[in-house]
Amino acid sequence: MAQSIRSDHAPRSVPRLSGPGSARERLRTFIRRHKLAPYLLLAPALIGIALVLLWPLAQVAIYSFQNYGLAQITGVLPTQWVGFANFSTTFTDPEFWLSLRNSVLFAVVAVPLNLLVGTIVGLLLNRLGKKMSIFVSTAALLAWATPPVSASVLFYWMFNPDGGIVDWALARMPHWLVGSTDWAGYNWATNGPVQAYTMIAILVIWQAFPFVAVTLLAGLKTIPAELTEAARVDGAGPWRVFRRITFPLLKPIYLVLLLLSVIWDFNIFTQSYIIISLGNQNEYNLSMYIYDKAFGFPPSYGLGGALALIFALILLVVTVGYVRASIRQGALT
Amino acid sequence: MTFTRSAAALGVAVALAGTAAGIAGCGSASPSSSASSAPAKLVVWRMGGSVPSQVTWMNGVVAQFHKQYPQYSKTKVVVDWIPWGNRTTDWTNALTSGKGGPDITELGNTDTPGVASQGALANITSSVHSWSDGSQIIPGNLANDTVNGKVYAVPWFGGVRGIWYNKNQFAAAGITSPPTTWxxxxxxxxxxxxxxPGTYGLGAPSDYTNAIVSFIWGAGGQVAVKQNGKWVAELNSPQSEAGIKFYADLYLTDHVSPAKYIGETELGTVGATSGGSNEDFALGKLDMYIDGPWAESQLAAVSTKNESQWASFPIPSENGPNPAPAFAGGSDLGVWVNxxxxTADFDLIKVMDSPANATTFANSQGFFPEFTSALSGGAYSGSAIMSGFAKAAAYTQISPLNSKNWATADATDNIIPDMMKALMQGANFTATVNKANTEMQNVLNTGSES
Structure with missing residues (x-):
């Protein structure tokens, strides 16, 4: 990039409204001497973040060491400090580990699939002509832009045992192809975590791959055509070109996409809440488990706070790992 | 690549904020001030969906209320309909914000002890004791609304589940009288x-605690019993296990219930208000369906084709001849703490729950009134649908479904639904029931149970 953005000279002589010894002038000198201007400019945003993010976060941390719930709000029972009781309750609850397992396995399967589908579509978009490329990317972005609630309801109906199109179609296929299960009334949402998350994985990937594809497309456009051409002349096939040239050059973008996908797929709640619905506890993921514990009746904000902190810490580990990897290979410069 | 860093930071911030902000954000309720005389309006929370006959009934009640209590002649009564699945969320929101709550709320009778112990309901002990009609209420049902000697709600109507069937179908299959044994x-x-062919015999949804308990009781088992002030879970007693196994086997070995009901309530997906076995019975795809008489309006909304042939019989016990004890469900009316x-609230409750009005209401909706006088006599034997349920109503049980922690055990921790679902999906019987039993005992004994 050209380094020519140097035209932001402030006018040197500002018309003075007051004398050099005035309070206003002294304040100005103070700010300049201590280099406070950047902090002052940041202050409004920081105050905003502190109010809407840091204070709730502190509250959650406080609750997590209390027995805080509905009876404490209505004043029937006193609020008490309970030490690490909420955390030990969580860690000794087998349902917690089951939910964690569901969340981790889902992310392990969905993230690579998402990146794979996104990559294939991204490469395709890069090679398509202008009209077709616009058509494909518009179609993909419509999936991305569909609100998750609408998309979840749509999938819920498609996979419904009472006349959903997927069950209907499977029931009409020959047994040698789809097995002898009674597909006509097959309940994907409640039959078990594997079935439910298969359905959710299709939904989540369908909605998330366009972002991957378009982001990669932007990266692909920056790769000089000479590089791939030279590789082809040297006899490299498409796979080799991708592995030796495209992927290494796009690695920083892949890292971002990986991190974001992990966070998103680990976090999914809307889709699982609508499709699985509360009550099928063996299919809960971590977010549903937290919701059920925090807001089920009677609600326990203490337990919910502890869970939210645990959840945030897990995501923090992912992030720290990512930042370390990025620094090591010089992406963050 | 500065793009990388800012995008990453944004992603992390958004993720963390989402996690944290979801939990916080509960204000505190301010203590209420009571004893104003003539309110401009009273808000009543009713459960379920608005039905024309109920609106007509309520209009009549309000007219009586204005007439009997001239001081409230300008008071507007507003009814808000709360779907059953949303009730605990709506109560919680009203309590945590201290705003938007009702003046009077309907509660499921199993909700009352738990909701009262969370401080949501006003103590109405003295009002109930000075209420002349109050002495006629079935004593056991009023006891259900009493926590630590204080009354928090009054019973309004009751109901029991039985088994719905189609008289024509029974005749065609050569069944001369309803079954009385398993x-x-x-x-x-x-x-x-x-x-x-193509139908299923008897629907057995796995998320249907209130029906499953009838099979546990019907074999002589108990969910839990109280010994020396502590709950002892008995799901793994031989009798309880017989009932649990029978229900699971309706799907597993008898194949009279379809796989799709696993993980469903009687109304389909958890939280749904129609669908599942209810819809299938109305459409004739399911031959026998477990539910209460109140299901009639939902069934008729799906299809009225077979309505004239619908009838009921009580859930049989293991070896007959008496029916299995049915869970005594029903609704209460309580005064909201905020x-x-x-005073005006309880005056309105007295009109809604007068023996005459409560009986009219119950009869119109397929329930039974909570007054001993209204239940005696053969008022219900003439109706095909109600007669079976009236028989079942003579054999009821409610404990431990009215214990303080039952909401946690059933609605939050789903102990019995989870157990039944796992069994129907082929989990080891003894291990699954033992696990549920341990969990049940722990949850029921959480906190200070008195």
């Missing part, structure tokens, strides 16, 4: 399936 129930279900007009 063996007959299964053989009848199979006979119906044989006669009507209401400013607690």
């Amino acid at each position: 063996a007959q129930l299964v053989s009848d279900a199979k006979a119906l399936m044989k006669k009507f 209401s400013k007009y607690k």
Whole structure:
């Protein structure tokens, strides 16, 4: 990039409204001497973040060491400090580990699939002509832009045992192809975590791959055509070109996409809440488990706070790992 | 690549904020001030969906209320309809914000002890004791609304589950009288399936605690019993296990219930208000369906084709001849803790729950009134649908479904639904029931149970 953005000279002589010894002038000198201007400019945003993010976060941390719930709000029972009781309750609850397992396995399967589908579509978009490329990317972005609630309801109906199109179609296929299960009334949402998350994985990937594809497309456009051409002349096939040239050059973008996908797929709640619905506890993921514990009746904000902190810490580990990897290979410069 | 860093930071911030902000954000409720005389309006929370006959009934009640209590002649009564699945969320939101709550709320009778112990309901002990009609209420049901000697709600109507069937279908399959033992129930279900290919004999949704308990009780078992002030879970007693196994086997070995009901309530997906076995019975795809008489309006909304043939019989016990004890469900009316007009609230409750009005209401909706006088006599034997339920109503049980922690055990931790779902999906019987039993005992004994 050209380094020519140097035209932001402030006018040197500002018309003075007051004398050099005035309070206003002294304040100005103070700010300049201590280099406070950047902090002052940041202050409004920081105050905003502190109010809407840091204070709730502190509250959650406080609750997590209390027995805080509905009876404490209505004043029937006193609020008490309970030490690490909420955390030990969580860690000794087998349902917690089951939910964690569901969340981790889902992310392990969905993230690579998402990146794979996104990559294939991204490469395709890069090679398509202008009209077709616009058509494909518009179609993909419509999936991305569909609100998750609408998309979840749509999938819920498609996979419904009472006349959903997927069950209907499977029931009409020959047994040698789809097995002898009674597909006509097959309940994907409640039959078990594997079935439910298969359905959710299709939904989540369908909605998330366009972002991957378009982001990669932007990266692909920056790769000089000479590089791939030279590789082809040297006899490299498409796979080799991708592995030796495209992927290494796009690695920083892949890292971002990986991190974001992990966070998103680990976090999914809307889709699982609508499709699985509360009550099928063996299919809960971590977010549903937290919701059920925090807001089920009677609600326990203490337990919910502890869970939210645990959840945030897990995501923090992912992030720290990512930042370390990025620094090591010089992406963050 | 500065893009990388800022995008990453944004992603992390958004993720963390989402996690944290979801939990916080609960204000505190301000203590209420009571004893104003003439409110401009009273808000009543009713559960379920608005039905024309209920609106008509309520209009009549309000007219009586204005007439009997001239001081409230300008008071507007507003009814808000709360779907059953949203009730605990709505109560919680009203309590945590201290705003938007009702003056009077309907509660499921199993909700009352738990909701009262969370401080949501006003103590109405003295009002109930000075209420002349109050002495006629079935004593056991009023005891259900009493926590630590204080009364928090009054029973309004009751109901029991039985088994719905189609009289024509029974006749066609050669079934002359409804089954009174489990063996007959299964053989009848199979006979119906044989006669009507493509249908299922008897729906057994796994998320249906209030019906499953009838089978546990019907074999002489108990969910939990109280010994020396502590709950002892008995799901793994031989009798309880017989009932649990029978229900699971309706799907597993008898194949009279379809796989799709696993993980469903009687109304389909958890939280849904229609669908599942209810819809299938109305459409004739299911031959026998477990539910209460109140299901009639939902069934008729799906299809009225077979309505004239619908009838009921009580859930059989293991070896007959008496029915299995049915869970005594029903609704209560309570005064909201934050209401400013607690006197007016109870005056309105007295009109809604007068023996005459409560009986009219119950009869119109397929329930039974909570007054001993209204239940005696043969008022219900003439109706095909109600007669079976009236028989079942003579054999009821409610404990431990009215214990303080039952909401946690059933609605939050889903102990019995989870157990039944796992069993139907082929989990080891003894291990699964033992696990549920341990969990049940722990949850029921959480906190200070008195």
